[in-house]
Each structure stands twice: as structure tokens, then as C-alpha cells.
Amino acid sequence: MTSSIGSIDLTDIKWWTSDPYPVLRQLRETDPVHWHTPGPDSFTHRHPFWALTRHSDVVYVSRHPELFCSGEGHLTETLQAALTDYDTFAMLGADNPYHALLRGHVSSAFTARMVIRAESVIRDQVSALFDALAPRKHEEIDFVREVSAVVPIQVIGDVLGVPPEDFPLIAEWTDALMESDDFVIDMETNTVSSAKGTAALGEMFDYLERMQRIREDNPKDDLVSRLMNAEIDGEKLSWRQQRECFFVLVLAGNDTTRNTASAGAHALFENPDQRADLAADYSLMRSAVEEMLRWGTVVTHFRRTATEDTEIGGKKIKKGEWVAMFYSAANRDPEVFDNPDSFDIRRTPNDHLAFGGGGPHFCLGAPLARLELRIIVEELLRRYPNYEVTGDTPYTFSSLFHGIKSMPVVLDPR
Amino acid sequence: MKAEQTLMSLRVSVDDDFCISAMQCSATAPEVFGHDEDGVVTVLDPQPPVESYEAVRHAARICPAAAIRTIEA
Numbered sequence: 001m002t003s004s005i006g007s008i009d010l011t012d013i014k015w016w017t018s019d020p021y022p023v024l025r026q027l028r029e030t031d032p033v034h035w036h037t038p039g040p041d042s043f044t045h046r047h048p049f050w051a052l053t054r055h056s057d058v059v060y061v062s063r064h065p066e067l068f069c070s071g072e073g074h075l076t077e078t079l080q081a082a083l084t085d086y087d088t089f090a091m092l093g094a095d096n097p098y099h100a101l102l103r104g105h106v107s108s109a110f111t112a113r114m115v116i117r118a119e120s121v122i123r124d125q126v127s128a129l130f131d132a133l134a135p136r137k138h139e140e141i142d143f144v145r146e147v148s149a150v151v152p153i154q155v156i157g158d159v160l161g162v163p164p165e166d167f168p169l170i171a172e173w174t175d176a177l178m179e180s181d182d183f184v185i186d187m188e189t190n191t192v193s194s195a196k197g198t199a200a201l202g203e204m205f206d207y208l209e210r211m212q213r214i215r216e217d218n219p220k221d222d223l224v225s226r227l228m229n230a231e232i233d234g235e236k237l238s239w240r241q242q243r244e245c246f247f248v249l250v251l252a253g254n255d256t257t258r259n260t261a262s263a264g265a266h267a268l269f270e271n272p273d274q275r276a277d278l279a280a281d282y283s284l285m286r287s288a289v290e291e292m293l294r295w296g297t298v299v300t301h302f303r304r305t306a307t308e309d310t311e312i313g314g315k316k317i318k319k320g321e322w323v324a325m326f327y328s329a330a331n332r333d334p335e336v337f338d339n340p341d342s343f344d345i346r347r348t349p350n351d352h353l354a355f356g357g358g359g360p361h362f363c364l365g366a367p368l369a370r371l372e373l374r375i376i377v378e379e380l381l382r383r384y385p386n387y388e389v390t391g392d393t394p395y396t397f398s399s400l401f402h403g404i405k406s407m408p409v410v411l412d413p414r
Numbered sequence: 415m416k417a418e419q420t421l422m423s424l425r426v427s428v429d430d431d432f433c434i435s436a437m438q439c440s441a442t443a444p445e446v447f448g449h450d451e452d453g454v455v456t457v458l459d460p461q462p463p464v465e466s467y468e469a470v471r472h473a474a475r476i477c478p479a480a481a482i483r484t485i486e487a
Contacts, residue, residue: 063476100480107479112435112454351441358438362478367435367453 005031009039010051010326011076016300016402017395021341024329028053033315036324044077044183044192044399049303049322050312053329055336055353057312061304061325062357068304068323070361071095075400076303076324077192090244092252092302096360098232105230105237106245107364109159109223115367118155122372125154126379133411134383140390143409148261149174151376155368156253160246161211161222169207170250176200178255179405181397201247208246223249256298257369259396259403260354261376263296264289266407267343268377269389274345279385282378288345289373294331294352295343300402301326302356327353328402384411424467425485426474428455432481439477443469447482455481 008023009015015023027034036051052058061068074092091103108114129150133141141147153170157163162170176196183192211224219225227242237245268275268288278284303324306317317323331352332340355363363369380387391408426446428439435453439446446466448456462470474482 104480107432107434110434111431111479112433112452113431116452116454355436358436358478359476360478362434362436362438364434364478370435370453 005034007039008034008036010036010301010324011038011045011399013044013397013399016399017397020300020328020402021332024053024326025332027051028329028333033057033313035315046192047076047322049076049324050315050317052312052323052325053333054313055330055333055351058325058327058330058353059357061312061323062353062361063359065095065304065360067307067310069095069307070099070304072305074302074304074361076301076322077400090241090248092248092361099360101232102237102241102245103360103364105227105232106223106249109226110364110368112367115371118368119371119375121158122151122155123375123379126151126375130379130383137384137412138410138414140408140410143265143389143407144258144262144404145406147376147380148258148265148407151261151372152254152257155257155372156249159223159253160249161215161220161224166207169203170254173200173204174251174254174258177251178401178403179397204247204250205243208243212242252363253365253368255401255403256363256365257372259298259401260292260296260369261373262393262404262407263298264292264373264377265380265387265409266389266393266404267292267295268345269387271343271345274343275381275385278345278377279381284345285374285378287348287350288377289370290350290352291343291345291347292373292377293354293370294337294347294350296402297328297331297352297354298402299354300328300400302361325353325357327356330357386413387411388413422464423461423487424470425461425487426457426470427460427483427485428457429481429483430454430456432479434479434481436478439473439482442473442476446470447473 008027032054034051037048038045052061070093074089091099094102133146149171153167157167157170177200182194182196185192212228215225215228227237227245230237278288301324303322306319306321306323308319310317331354334340336351355366388410389407390410393404393407396403396405433455437449439455440448443466446459446462448458450456470484474484
């Protein structure tokens with residue numbers, strides 16, 4: 001598939017639901033720092049931006065927050081503006097020093113040491129999940145809904161303090177916010193809104209308020225309680241700051257791991273020799289998880305804003321211009337990855353950017369995500385090493401989240 | 415001369431309770447930072463040679479968990 005560079009529209013959501021990699025490669029080869037203007041189909045995007053598709057440029061921008069800030073937004077969708085009332089992006093859309101202070105209150109729950117302690121709990125949850133599926137192991141199930149989506153919600157729900165009976169609510173909010181299929185453009189303000197997404201946010205914040213009322217008198221050992229008592233510069237976090245953190249954790253701690261687990265399970269099915277090798281030798285698991293992260297690249301891009309006139313790869317970038325870092329393209333850059341379009345569980349080193357390109361916004365959930373993915377694949381292959389994907393695997397309708405929406409699987413084909 | 419050497423010395427430590435295994439330090443200054451098998455940061459050389467100073471300072475700056483401390487005296 002080839003097209004002229006000018007006609008490439010990275011904001012066309014429909015395009016992301018098919019194979020985006022040939023066009024991303026073409027862009028990286030022909031115009032790696034590309035001035036992208038909204039195309040006729042990019043109804044969620046009303047603002048031009050620089051599209052970066054090289055690994056080295058994504059790393060450079062990520063690690064120079066003084067030149068490329070997050071405080072003016074981290075999305076390319078103009079949807080963001082329509083959600084101003086909710087302004088829900090917490091530390092993702094903030095710069096240091098405030099960013100580090102806010103993030104510090106959250107990240108204490110996600111350090112490598114905290115995560116190690118969670119391993120046995122998560123393994124018990126995943127084991128119980130697969131055991132419960134055993135009676136239906138010869139039937140077709142939706143792997144996304146029954147496996148990939150379940151585990152991360154259990155884990156992040158426990159961290160936040162959401163009781164298990166309310167986990168289905170988290171799933172509902174996530175589904176509504178991930179899939180952008182009911183956008184309405186307001187031509188006057190040039191912004192886009194989604195009734196479904198707005199309603200889900202409202203429900204989520206009402207829910208958080210109820211959680212907080214319960215904890216006012218009886219604080220618990222969970223992140224919602226901790227955020228209620230957290231301070232920045234001697235002041236308690238505002239309601240708005242708390243709900244932003246809650247929102248970010250519910251979504252980022254959830255759909256990303258879900259989509260990587262689905263992409264990984266799909267890739268292993270498509271590479272049966274590697275799947276058999278992995279099932280026989282769990283010492284390959286760590287590199288296999290890294291390759292699943294690279295292969296899935298479930299967050300396609302984030303953006304920064306230039307804080308001064310500068311340069312990337314010889315192109316002049318003006319102060320205030322938007323810069324979008326396409327992790328999806330960087331993770332297939334042949335300068336860094338041999339045979340980038342091959343799935344290889346032994347790939348070492350694997351300097352993928354699935355958690356971001358480094359710098360202050362590097363995914364704070366990385367150790368937890370790696371652990372969850374490792375346990376899911378270990379327990380899956382221990383029980384059902386010959387699972388089959390039995391039908392189509394459509395992608396979520398989004399240019400930000402690249403995820404398999406549903407995946408029919410028979411765990412134990414007869 | 416001795417005073418100048420003292421001025422130049424850099425000590426590095428980490429608060430490994432903050433580490434989120436981003437692995438940026440070990441990629442930036444592999445001679446100074448490592449990780450144990452759980453991915454938690456370790457300091458391989460708490461008093462690194464002068465030629466590593468710049469990399470160590472950079473690693474401390476980009477650590478997303480702000481887990482690296484440098485003392486220059």
C-alpha cells in the first residue's frame with residue numbers, strides 16, 4: 001500500500017482499525033518529521049502537528065521536556081477541549097515541578113518493590129480466572145472480554161480500593177471512553193465531544209465521590225484514601241486533582257494492559273513455533289513480554305508542544321507547534337530493530353517505546369504491566385498451550401488506543 | 415590540588431523504594447547503574463570515575479521516579 005505523503009491522514013480513525021504499519025513505514029522512510037494537517041476524514045482532529053516516526057526523534061522529544069512540554073496537552077485530538085469541564089489528564093498533561101509532585105503521590109503504589117509484593121495475589125486471581133473458564137474450554141469465548149479485560153481491572157481495582165462487585169462498572173467506563181464512535185463537532189468552538197464518553201466520565205466521578213464519602217470517616221489502605229490525604233506544598237489535593245488521578249489510573253491502568261495481553265496472545269497464536277518454545281521454557285518469558293509490548297504498541301502516540309523555536313531532524317519547529325510522537329512507528333524502526341515487522345520472543349535488546357520514550361512521563365505502571373502480562377501468559381500456556389483464535393479480531397475505533405476489541409478463542413480445541 | 419580533587423568528587427545513591435524499573439539509568443550510564451532480577455535499580459559504582467559524571471547527572475535528571483541522588487562535593 002502506497003499513497004502520496006500529502007494524502008496520509010494519521011488522524012483518520014478508520015485507517016487505524018486496519019494495518020497501519022505500511023503507511024507508518026512509508027512516512028518514516030520518506031518524511032520522518034512530517035507536517036501533518038487535518039485531512040477530510042479527521043473529524044476528531046482540527047489542529048495541525050508534526051508527526052515523528054523515527055525512534056531517535058521520539059526519544060529526543062521525550063527526554064527534553066524543557067523544549068517539548070506536556071502542560072499544553074498531550075493528545076492530538078481536539079476532543080480534549082470539549083472535555084474542559086472534566087480536564088481529566090492529571091500528570092499526563094502537566095510539567096515539572098508540579099507534575100513530579102502530583103505523580104509522586106500516585107507512583108508510590110506502583111514501585112517495583114510494591115509490585116513484587118503483589119505477584120502472589122495477581123497469580124491467584126489469574127489462576128482462579130482460568131479455572132473458572134475450564135468448563136467452557138472447548139467452547140468459543142471472547143478472550144478480550146473474559147481474560148484480557150478482567151485481570152487489569154482486578155489489579156487496578158484493588159489498588160484504588162474499588163470493591164470486586166463494582167469491577168463491571170470500571171469495564172463499562174473503559175469501553176465507553178476507549179471507543180470514539182459518537183463524536184459530534186461543534187463548529188463554533190471547533191471542538192469535538194462524545195456523549196457516551198462524557199456520560200461515562202460523569203458516572204465515574206459520581207462513583208469516586210461516593211467512595212470518598214465512605215472514606216472520610218474510615219480511611220482504608222488504598223490509593224483513593226491516600227489521595228484524599230495527599231498534599232502538595234502543604235495543601236490537600238483538590239477534588240479536581242483527585243478525580244484526574246482516579247480517571248488516569250482507571251483508564252491507563254487498564255486498557256493498555258488489556259490490549260497488550262490480547263495482542264500478545266494473538267501474536268503467539270500466529271507464531272506457533274515460538275509459542276511452543278515459550279510454553280516449554282519460561283526463561284524466555286521476560287523477553288517475550290517485551291516483544292508483546294513492542295508488537296502491540298497499544299498507545300499509538302502522545303503529543304508535546306514546543307516551548308521555543310527549535311529543530312528536530314533538520315526541520316524548524318516553531319514555538320507553540322504541536323509535536324506528535326508515534327510510538328507505533330518508532331517501535332518498527334529498522335535503525336533500532338532487526339526485522340522490525342517480525343514477532344520475535346527472543347529479541348534482545350528490545351528498546352521499545354511502548355511505555356514512552358523516557359523522561360518524566362515514562363509510564364509509572366510499567367513494572368505492574370510487565371508482571372500482569374507475564375502472569376497471564378504463564379498461566380494461559382500452562383493450561384492451554386494450544387489455544388486457537390477462531391475468527392476475526394477487529395480493532396477499537398480509535399486513533400489513540402490501538403487495541404483488539406474482541407477475539408474469539410477456543411482455549412482447548414478438541 | 416587535593417582540595418580540587420575533593421571538589422570534583424561525585425557520589426551517587428538511589429532510593430530503590432521509588433524505582434519503577436524504567437531502566438533509563440542503566441541505559442544512560444551502564445557502568446554505574448544496574449538492575450536486579452526484579453528490575454529494581456542497583457548502584458554498581460557509588461563513586462564513579464570523572465568520565466561518568468555527565469552520564470550520571472543525566473540519568474538522575476531523566477529518572478521518571480526521581481530515585482537517583484547525586485552529591486557533588
